Amino acid sequence: MTHSSFSFSFPARRSLRLEEELIERHKYKKNLAFQQIKSYTLKKELSRSMMNLMQPVMCQDFLVQNAIYCGDLEAIKQLLPKGSNTNLIIESRGEELRWESKKFGLWSLTYEQELTTPLHITAGRGYVDCLKYLLMRGSDVELAPGGKTALHEACLNAREECAKLLLMYGANPNAVTEDGYTPLHLCTKPESLQCSTLLLQFGAAVNGSCLQDDETPLHVAASCGLEEHVDLYLRNGASIEKQNDEGQTPLHSACSEPHGTQDMQRYFNICQKLVSAGASIFTANQDMQTPLHMACKTVNPHIVDLLLQHGALVNKMSYGSETPLHIILKLACFNLDHCPEHIVRSLVNYGAIRVWPGALPKVLHHCCQSPRIIEVLINTYDHVKITDTWIEAVVPEILQKHQGFYDSLFDLANKPRSLQHLVRCKLRVLLEGQIPLAVPKLGLPTYLQNYLLLTFQDYVH
Incomplete structure (x- = not known):
């Protein structure tokens, strides 16, 4: 139809123009909606692909493993560029040996295989730059294929800077291993003091109990002879009367841990700190043994004197009907360098019941x-x-x-x-x-x- 065939009135032409504008507007909206749907679909696909990309995968590439174990940052950057999955699981050789039967019924003694990740390896070995690169590439700080997180590994090896990085990237300071240990429980070296401080600053529970033996970090520090750790935990409200599943308090732990002559003063200092903080010297464990019994077992004259000066019961018997004097007389010949004669003299001076005269030849x-x-x-x-x-x-x-x-x-x-x-x-x-x-x-x-x-x-x- 053309304009020359017949004429349109003004209202008709205006109505036709409005209809054309409506059609154009509808086409525009339809096209805009299509673009939005397409963009949304692309984003969903990209998100799904990224999630799939960051899922942990086994790594069999020896070049990647070698670069991670050696802490070669440049090689790691080349092998794991931006956008690659850094959540790799690596099968490594453990520290313990076990018997295995592979075929034909033949048994061999081999190292246990453990599962670890690049994050665990770099954190445990102190490769700070490599650890930072992996974290920036999206490595999962909570990944624990072998039963413990990278933060556990850093604290176990006293890697302060690595522990700090992991905590800043959201690592859980109260994460537990498959044996129930938190990172604070694994701070067992004098060099791990800063790790313990960082963990407490980031919210670690100072009285958190281990699932395996119900011990707190204070038990661990006392048994490991860590004076500064004990001070730190006491300042942060550690319970000095918490008993583990054997009924032992941190004072028991400090008294019962075997140690050489070079460590006697350290353990004495820890016991002194605990007693000064209010630890009971009368608490008995499940075997009815007090800290004095334990100090006689480890043959530490300084600790024995400390406990006796604070009123320890010198003649209290354990379930095995043993007094502290019985214990030291049985163990004296195995610890002559610890001066057991000083313990015997202290016990006798504080009122220990004398040995029955008929038993003197046996004691001799x-x-x-x-x-x-x-x-x-x-x-x-x-x-x-x-x-x-x-x-x-x-x-x-x-x-x-x-x-x-x-x-x-x-x-x-x-x-x-x-x-x-x-x-x-x-x-x-x-x-x-x-x-x-x-x-x-x-x-x-x-x-x-x-x-x-x-x-x-x-x-x-």
Whole structure:
């Protein structure tokens, strides 16, 4: 139809123009909606593909593994460029051996295989730059294919900077391993103090209990001899009376951990801190053993003196009917370098029940390598009946090594004790249980005070 065929009135032309505008507007809206739908679909597909990309996958590429284990940042950047998946799972060799049967019924001793990630490896080895790169590329800080997170690994190896990075990227300071340990439980080295501080700053629970043995970080620090960690936890409100599943408090843990002579002062300092903070010295564990029993087991004279000075029960029996004196006499010959004779003397001075005279030959047989222990025990009696059984109880080599002392001991079979010794025994009976406190108040010369306190003379008279 053309304009020349017939004429349109003005209202008709206006109506036609409005209709054309409506059609154009509809086409525009339809096209705009189509573009929005297309954009939304593309975004969803991209998001889905990114999620699939960041899912953990096994890594069998030895080049990637070598770069990660060596901390080669440039190689990692080339092998794991922007947009690649950094959530890789690597099968590594564990530290423990186990028997495996692969085929034909043949068993072999091989290392356990553990699952780890690049984040765990770099955090545990202290590769800070590599760790930062992986975190910036979206590595999952909570990934724990082997049962523990990268933060656990950093704290276990005392990698302060790595722990700080992981915490800043959202690592959970209270994450637990498959054995129930939090990162704070794994701070077991003196160098891990800053890791512990960071964990507490980021909200770690100072009284969090381990699922396996119900121990708190304070138990762990006390048993590992970490003085500064103990101070840190006490300042942050650690419970000093929390008992683990064996009934042991942190004071028990500090007293019961075996240690060498070079560590005796550290463990004494920890016990002193705990006692000063209010730790009970009377709490017994499931076996009815107090911290004093434990200190006698580890043969630490300093801790024994500390506990006795604060009123520890010197004659309390465990479920095995053992007093602290029984324990130290059994273990003395295995810890001669720890000066067990000092513990025996302290226990006796604080009122330990004396050994039954009929059992003295047996004690002599077990403790003959420490003549000073025998000296202390003998000097608690005003007289003893020495027989041939006593002489037979001492090994010839020991008898020869300490000839002077044992000659003076066996001479008592033919003569009475000295008057000076008899007076000492009488005074000690009168001061029973209070000897270390009462003797300094008697105003006696130092020599006589030491004599009453059974200071070692290396002979008996």
